[in-house]
Amino acid sequence: MPRPTLKKQRREQILDAFEQCVARYGLAGATLERVSEEADLARPLIRHNVGNRDELVAAFMDRFFERSTEVMTSLREHLPARDKAQALINWLFQPGASDPRLVLVSSALIMAAAYEPALARQMRSWMDEFTGLFEDALKAxxxxTDEQQLHMVATGLCGIYLNYESMTPLGPVSDLRTSSHDAALALLGTLGSS
Known part of the structure; x- marks a missing residue:
């Protein structure tokens, strides 16, 4: 009987370590040496299970975007039939809804996008998908209401949320969370009643 392979498990371990390194050191600073240390695996095992650094970055990016899409799809599916935008705002601004490590990762990817056009295109699509989540809720x-106005409000709601979220790695920011939540609801209120 063949031995069970650890490749899938090791791959996830390596991608988790790479994610931690990106959060801590940025995309450029997430070296194979640091990933090896974080994963507690020898560098040859990283190459064997994922590949060279370019392949590691590609696998990490695929996983990042897949997970983001899964979260947004889940949010869409769980919004109520009415008052979708308010429910989305309430969910996003609830305590603990944001993962500080993923905030750091997305910030690192946005910073790296300044020097990598392909990554910039991916991050813009990622942002468009997030804005689209708000737009779809507002349209429902x-x-x-005029689509241009809905787009402006959706963009503003994203901006409020991303500003708040960017501060979550600092630790508890309950005053900012409360004020940002209230600002998002006030902006939503400019559209009137549904």
């Missing part, structure tokens, strides 16, 4: 709640 305010079907007779």
């Amino acid at each position: 709640d305010f079907p007779r």
Whole structure:
């Protein structure tokens, strides 16, 4: 009987370590040496299970975008039939909804995108997908409202949320969370009632 392979398990271990290194050191600073140390695996095992650094970055990016899409899909599916935008705002601004490590990773990817056009395109698509989540909720709640106005409000809601989220690695920021939540609801209120 063949031995069970550890390749899938090791691959996830390596990608988790790479994610931690990106959060801590940025994309450029997530070296194979640091990943090896973080994963507690020899560098040859990283190459064997994932590949060279370029292949590691590609696998990490694929996983990052897949997970983001899964989260957004889940959010869409769990929004109520009415008042979708308010429910989305309430969910995003609830205590503990944000993962500080993923905030650091997404910030690191945005910073790296300044020097990597392909990554910049991916991050813009990622941002468009997030804005689209708000736009779709607003369209459902305010079907007779001009699409340009809905887009502006969706963009503003994203901006408020991303500003708040960017501060979560600092630790508890409950005053900012509360004020940002209230600002998002006030902006939503500019559209009137559904």
